[in-house]
Amino acid sequence: MGSLILIILVIIPGVRSADWGVTFKSQCALKGTSVVIKCTYDYPVGHFVTSVSWSKAQRESDRWSLVPLSNLPSPPNHFRYVGNYWRDCSLQVNDVQHSDDGFYFFKFVTTLNRWTSKSYAHLSVRELTAVGQPSTVTEGGNVSLTCVSGCLTPVDVVWFRDGQRVLNPVFQARKEDAGRYYCAVLGQETIRSAAVALNVQYAPENVTLSVTPSGDVVKGDSVTLTCSSDARPPVAQSGYRLYKDGHFIGLGQNHTIADIQHSQGGLYSCQAWNNISWRGIDFINSTEVHLDVRYHPVNISISMNPLRVLEGSSVTLSCSSDSNPAADNYTWYKRTASPNSTLQVGSGQVLSIPSVDASHTGLYLCRARNALGENNSTEVLLATTEEEHGGQPLAVIAGISVALLVTLVFALLLLWRKHRTHAEKQVTTSNQTVSDFGLSGRGSSSSATEEQSDNVYVNIHTLPSCPPPATDTTPLSQRISHHEHDAPASNEDEVTYSTVSIKPRNPRLPHSINNSRARQDSWSKTGVNDDSVIYTTVAKSS
Ligand SMILES: *[C@@H]1O[C@H](CO)[C@@H](O)[C@H](O)[C@H]1NC(C)=O
Ligand SMILES: *[C@@H]1O[C@H](CO)[C@@H](O)[C@H](O)[C@H]1NC(C)=O
Ligand SMILES: *[C@@H]1O[C@H](CO)[C@@H](O)[C@H](O)[C@H]1NC(C)=O
Ligand SMILES: *[C@@H]1O[C@H](CO)[C@@H](O)[C@H](O)[C@H]1NC(C)=O
Numbered sequence: 001m002g003s004l005i006l007i008i009l010v011i012i013p014g015v016r017s018a019d020w021g022v023t024f025k026s027q028c029a030l031k032g033t034s035v036v037i038k039c040t041y042d043y044p045v046g047h048f049v050t051s052v053s054w055s056k057a058q059r060e061s062d063r064w065s066l067v068p069l070s071n072l073p074s075p076p077n078h079f080r081y082v083g084n085y086w087r088d089c090s091l092q093v094n095d096v097q098h099s100d101d102g103f104y105f106f107k108f109v110t111t112l113n114r115w116t117s118k119s120y121a122h123l124s125v126r127e128l129t130a131v132g133q134p135s136t137v138t139e140g141g142n143v144s145l146t147c148v149s150g151c152l153t154p155v156d157v158v159w160f161r162d163g164q165r166v167l168n169p170v171f172q173a174r175k176e177d178a179g180r181y182y183c184a185v186l187g188q189e190t191i192r193s194a195a196v197a198l199n200v201q202y203a204p205e206n207v208t209l210s211v212t213p214s215g216d217v218v219k220g221d222s223v224t225l226t227c228s229s230d231a232r233p234p235v236a237q238s239g240y241r242l243y244k245d246g247h248f249i250g251l252g253q254n255h256t257i258a259d260i261q262h263s264q265g266g267l268y269s270c271q272a273w274n275n276i277s278w279r280g281i282d283f284i285n286s287t288e289v290h291l292d293v294r295y296h297p298v299n300i301s302i303s304m305n306p307l308r309v310l311e312g313s314s315v316t317l318s319c320s321s322d323s324n325p326a327a328d329n330y331t332w333y334k335r336t337a338s339p340n341s342t343l344q345v346g347s348g349q350v351l352s353i354p355s356v357d358a359s360h361t362g363l364y365l366c367r368a369r370n371a372l373g374e375n376n377s378t379e380v381l382l383a384t385t386e387e388e389h390g391g392q393p394l395a396v397i398a399g400i401s402v403a404l405l406v407t408l409v410f411a412l413l414l415l416w417r418k419h420r421t422h423a424e425k426q427v428t429t430s431n432q433t434v435s436d437f438g439l440s441g442r443g444s445s446s447s448a449t450e451e452q453s454d455n456v457y458v459n460i461h462t463l464p465s466c467p468p469p470a471t472d473t474t475p476l477s478q479r480i481s482h483h484e485h486d487a488p489a490s491n492e493d494e495v496t497y498s499t500v501s502i503k504p505r506n507p508r509l510p511h512s513i514n515n516s517r518a519r520q521d522s523w524s525k526t527g528v529n530d531d532s533v534i535y536t537t538v539a540k541s542s
């Protein structure tokens with residue numbers, strides 16, 4: 001504040017020269033304020049001041065010149081002389097601007113002389129500067145704001161964030177504290193600092209997975225999954241991860257599925273990551289989105305229960321389909337005689353026929369429908385099963401076998417009674433023989449007679465009417481030789497096996513053999529080489 005008193009003695013005839021002078025006080029002013037440059041002046045007794053003026057040193061090219069304030073391009077009333085015409089020469093500057101910074105000189109004219117100050121008043125124009133420490137903070141971190149004035153004069157300041165008063169310049173950052181801060185002179189809020197930004201970083205929040213288009217997704221649609229979040233810094237593309245049913249699908253904010261399939265439905269979620277952890281978690285999960293892919297019925301099939309239908313019994317046909325939502329309308333059709341013509345025979349998922357008759361046989365199909373469409377099953381044949389047909393289930397075959405067997409055994413029994421009188425002891429053969437041959441046929445069952453097989457083996461499990469054991473071997477007919485030998489079995493309750501061999505006649509062999517040894521030989525030969533003899537053996541197991 002160099003306050004300079006410059007007394008210049010000017011030799012003017014008849015006037016004391018020691019009293020001429022101007023005293024200034026230099027000033028520092030904040031931009032926007034009004035400031036008074038204090039100034040006093042003096043002159044010898046006997047003079048009367050006739051005019052006063054202020055000028056400012058302006059640099060033009062390389063030399064300075066004094067420009068009267070009235071010649072400066074400034075708004076009216078920017079400079080205002082607040083002094084008087086005898087001692088005070090103070091100057092007020094309103095709404096100080098940086099352009100006002102500089103050196104000011106005072107000049108006055110008296111009745112006898114004129115005087116220009118040799119010294120000057122310096123006006124420095126400064127500003128408030130706001131500083132936030134740190135300028136970037138993670139949510140929860142401490143922030144302290146300071147306001148620095150360019151002038152030494154202390155000044156009370158207040159703080160604003162985006163125009164809102166901030167009460168405390170030291171705080172823990174929340175995400176909403178981010179913004180632009182400035183300080184201002186208390187009571188003169190227009191006099192303010194430039195704004196400084198406070199950046200508050202935080203981990204992703206409100207991580208949301210959305211599906212477009214919204215609403216129902218139908219198989220074949222194109223669907224885009226978008227992960228979004230509120231985060232600072234914003235989540236980069238590579239910071240987003242998409243999951244389906246807990247399995248990683250891919251990186252990126254958007255994921256498009258063109259031609260979506262049923263299998264692509266499921267529980268989707270995404271994660272967002274921006275390098276800021278939240279309570280130790282780096283990857284923040286979104287809410288889950290259930291993607292439900294709807295499709296019309298496919299894989300429609302009919303199951304029939306039971307598989308083999310006897311006339312007069314009941315049958316149910318069930319229609320099943322795969323669809324989303326589940327099919328809610330099933331219709332049953334039966335093909336009619338005329339080609340490509342069908343008759344609706346029922347509705348509902350199950351078609352029951354309590355008593356099947358010939359009119360029910362034919363081709364059936366069902367149609368399944370849901371809101372998205374319909375389709376038909378393949379056709380199934382409903383046919384009644386008859387016993388003479390081949391390929392029946394085992395139970396039927398067993399029944400037929402037993403029936404045939406019983407018939408055969410009765411026939412054998414009749415033959416046995418008829419030829420009982422011719423029974424001979426020597427015909428008795430060992431069980432050994434029977435087992436050699438009979439066992440080879442055990443278990444054979446299927447349609448031997450129809451297939452014209454050479455050998456017929458039948459197992460008899462019970463023979464309640466079997467008479468006491470006896471043995472017999474006899475030629476049975478003219479067309480075939482029939483050798484029969486019963487093992488000398490013991491008890492009526494035991495299981496009896498019957499073996500029947502039917503073979504074309506071989507003329508080289510004798511029709512009957514009385515010697516048991518020779519007979520065993522012929523058995524052996526017959527079993528291996530000879531097709532021409534037909535044997536029947538009924539053995540009762542021991
Ligand atoms: C976020 O999602 C992933 C993937 O689905 C899962 O493994 C993880 O456990 C989830 N984390 C939390 C905190 O739920
Ligand atoms: C963010 O990541 C960069 C490097 O990728 C690392 O230098 C920095 O410390 C991380 N910041 C935070 C807050 O974890
Ligand atoms: C239909 O059946 C096929 C074969 O069983 C299967 O591969 C396909 O996934 C099924 N379709 C649907 C939509 O379930
Ligand atoms: C099933 O579809 C037929 C048309 O094919 C319609 O007449 C019937 O009302 C539907 N049934 C139900 C239960 O929606």
Ligand SMILES: *[C@@H]1O[C@H](CO)[C@@H](O)[C@H](O)[C@H]1NC(C)=O
Nearest residue numbers: 296299373374375376377378
């Ligand atoms: C109906 O099913 C048939 C055979 O299963 C298939 O060829 C056809 O494309 C299906 N129709 C529709 C509309 O899906």
Ligand SMILES: *[C@@H]1O[C@H](CO)[C@@H](O)[C@H](O)[C@H]1NC(C)=O
Nearest residue numbers: 333341342365367374375376
């Ligand atoms: C299913 O079968 C019914 C009866 O034959 C027929 O009217 C309908 O057009 C068929 N629907 C489809 C999709 O094939």
